[in-house]
Amino acid sequence: MYVYINGSIVPKEQAMVSAFDHGYLYGLGLFETFRVENGHPFLLDDHFQRLQEGLHMMGITWSMSKSEVLMIIQELLAANQLSSAYVRWNVAAGSEELGLYTGEYTKPTLIVYMKPLPSVGTExxxxxxxxxxxxxxxxxxxxxxxxxxxxxxxxxxxxxxxxxxxxxxxxxxxxxxxxxxxxxxxxxxxxxxxxxxxxxxxxxxxxxxxxxxxxxxxxxxxxxxxxxxxxxxxxxxxxxxxxxxxxxxxxxxxxxxxxxxxxxxxxxxxxxxxxxxxxxxxxxxxxx
Incomplete structure (x- = not known):
């Protein structure tokens, strides 16, 4: 599996985050899971609207244009040799000093995970x-x-x-x-x-x-x-x-x-x- 992390696509074994990331220390992070079907990310706009609303509540500043999002998805599909996929788009607060932080998180950690779509039963x-x-x-x-x-x-x-x-x-x-x-x-x-x-x-x-x-x-x-x-x-x-x-x-x-x-x-x-x-x-x- 290849993942995207802060600007780079790397094998999952090389995907690392800081031990001081508040997404890890205090659970300050959000994610969206969505389905890509033959290259198309279904209901992508709705997922990212909810993501942005939640990040605002958490005090995490993050944004990315739709064209950038689609580029990452297409590059990950190619790296993982997939046309359809399960995607988890994860934004964590990023690194700060140890202790509860009341300011705005301006350098969040972005990780995008991808794997084949699981088989779905009929019931x-x-x-x-x-x-x-x-x-x-x-x-x-x-x-x-x-x-x-x-x-x-x-x-x-x-x-x-x-x-x-x-x-x-x-x-x-x-x-x-x-x-x-x-x-x-x-x-x-x-x-x-x-x-x-x-x-x-x-x-x-x-x-x-x-x-x-x-x-x-x-x-x-x-x-x-x-x-x-x-x-x-x-x-x-x-x-x-x-x-x-x-x-x-x-x-x-x-x-x-x-x-x-x-x-x-x-x-x-x-x-x-x-x-x-x-x-x-x-x-x-x-x-x-």
Whole structure:
């Protein structure tokens, strides 16, 4: 594997950061994972808008033109001999003295990781976790280096690739998966937890909501108890790499409804994956 780090593409064994990088010392860093399909980075504009908003909250000054971003992606694809890939774009605070720093971080560390897209199964089984979802450290959840809650949850369900754990909040509301957002449908209406439950507002989650608007499929966003999820006709999870993954069961109970919504959304992803830069593009089409 070749990675990009602060201006250079190097073998992963040569990718080094300072021991004083506050991304390492204090977890001050953000990342975006996105899918490149035949050279096209799907929903890239949405990912980088969220990244910039989060970096501003963290006090990390970083920017890069879209043309520079695309050049790095294409060079990494060539170095790794890939046309489609899993990409993690990581911006950490950079080096400062030991101790909590209250100024602006102006020399962040940029690392871009790339690997082949993982094989995606047709469905997964889900389990409600005993590990509860922690609350965001700020006013809303960032896609940050703070992943202990997720790691503890992953240890709870183990390494089975066809399983996903679903968090509840401390108040008992359905939150999100370990690496996914959660949706379900009942009697023709789609439901998904509100961002105010403390979940990550996933880029694929936002895209799915835009697709539901486009297809005039009714949906509700709110606070829901475990029982409401367990009574679903169908359910599915979303993230930027696996996109739409139907759930076949929750806590061992089979979901027996037809997968109408998941199948319709999968068709829409197939339609847009190779050329869309932002979900706003399908909204503009709807307004015409």
């Amino acid at each position: 997964k089984e889900a389990r409600i976790l005993s590990t509860r979802r922690n609350t965001p450290e700020g006013s809303y959840r960032l896609k940050s280096h703070h992943y202990l809650n997720n790691v503890l949850a992953k240890r709870e369900i183990g390494d089975a690739v066809k399983s996903e754990g679903i968090f509840l909040t401390e108040s008992g509301f359905v939150a999100e998966g370990i690496v996914s957002n959660v949706f379900w449908a009942k009697k023709g209406v789609v439901y998904t937890p509100a961002v105010k439950t403390g979940i990550l507002d996933g880029i694929t989650r936002r895209f799915v909501l835009a697709l539901l608007d486009k297809k005039a499929i009714p949906y509700e966003v709110g606070f829901y108890h475990e029982e409401e999820l367990l009574e679903a006709d169908e359910a599915f999870i979303t993230n930027s790499i696996q996109e739409i993954i139907p759930l076949c069961s929750i806590n061992g109970e089979l979901l027996k409804g037809k997968r109408f919504v998941a199948c319709e959304l999968k068709r829409e992803f197939d339609r847009y994956r190779g050329h869309l830069w932002s979900r706003s593009e399908i909204m503009e089409v709807c307004d015409e």
